[in-house]
Amino acid sequence: MTFASxxxxxxxxRGITAQNYSEPFPIQQQAIPAILAGKDIQGIAQTGSGKTASFVxxxxxMFQRKSPTRNLHLKVLILVPTRELAIQIKEVIESFAIHLKNPVKTIAVFGGVPLNQQMVTLKNTEILVATPGRLLDLVSTQSINLARIETLVLDEADKMLDLGFKEEANNIFKLLxxxxxxxxxxxxxxxxxxxxxEALLSEPVKIEIEPEVQNLDQINQIAYAVSPERKGPFLRYLIKTQVMQQVLIFVSAVRTADNLVDKLKKNGINAAAIHSKKTQGARTEALRNFKAGKINVLVATDLASRGIDIQFLPVVINYELPxxxxxxxxxIGRTGRATNSGDAISLICPEDQHHFHIIQKKMKRKVEIISTDEIDIAKF
Structure with a gap:
């Protein structure tokens, strides 16, 4: 099947070709015709399944099929749980829209930046990507009117509820x-x-894409046994001896992320952290520099990592287990995307071994834990 079909x-x-998409993913094959037909959609799909393009x-x-002299008002609202995802979706929209005959103004709004700064950009916006709290802020200042929305998209709706946005989302639905x-x-x-x-959807087309379990075959999973005091030096040993050019490191806490970045920088490794305590400007810059190869290491907490979508990410490291x-x-599914292989490395302290055994059992994959006692890390 082709996108043309x-x-x-x-x-x-032309915009799809420019983004090096060759053929549609399964979710795109099902969702695109249904959305074009005006159907409601209930989609169950993981990050990396191609779902963003399936609605974008x-x-x-639909905008291209309308008159180029159409009335410019807000027609599409895309609600998302995090700033990073809002920015990512806006970038996806702009990348596909580069050759469109009828330009479409798209704006992303989210907390962490001055409200006034976003208010002045809203004129003639037709597609708005927004986090719930900031959207309600804009509604309260009468900067935006949701009364003429034609299409509502809720992306990562489960995460939106996990983050406590249920009340805000319900308040937004009442305005549509x-x-x-x-x-x-x-x-x-x-x-x-x-x-x-049940409240939103009317006779929806149901699309369910199985999680990318099959991609685990393309991911080389490696685990190293380390003592807590050797964990930091061993991480630096891995990055330097394996000459890692682009590696995403997961940690469980904001403080760990910042401390780890400080240690990496002091040892000559170009790194940045991305987490909820960083300003939006700092988070955006860190992600942009990481994607561009200006920094080699990005240290992220799980929440902040949502929205980090890099097609050819070669290495993921679990500095701490989730x-x-x-x-x-x-x-680990952030690497080994599409037809590309990747490495997923986990650093396992003695107190982590039982939990890692449970992860392997649920994953139905055996990962050998390699001893690091004989590795000289004194220089790292």
């Missing part, structure tokens, strides 16, 4: 017109989300 216009196909492409296509298209994407469908689904096996699979 999905009913997309020539100018949009048909939304842009009753007649509209609704598109809901989530990694899971729990009880709270089921309630929202709480759940599902989060572990989500972390």
């Amino acid at each position: 999905l009913g997309l216009s020539e100018s949009l196909l 492409l048909p939304i842009l296509e 017109p009753k007649k509209r298209q609704n598109i809901l994407f989530s990694a899971t469908l729990d009880t709270d989300l089921e309630t929202i689904k 709480r759940s096996p599902k989060d572990y699979v989500h972390r």
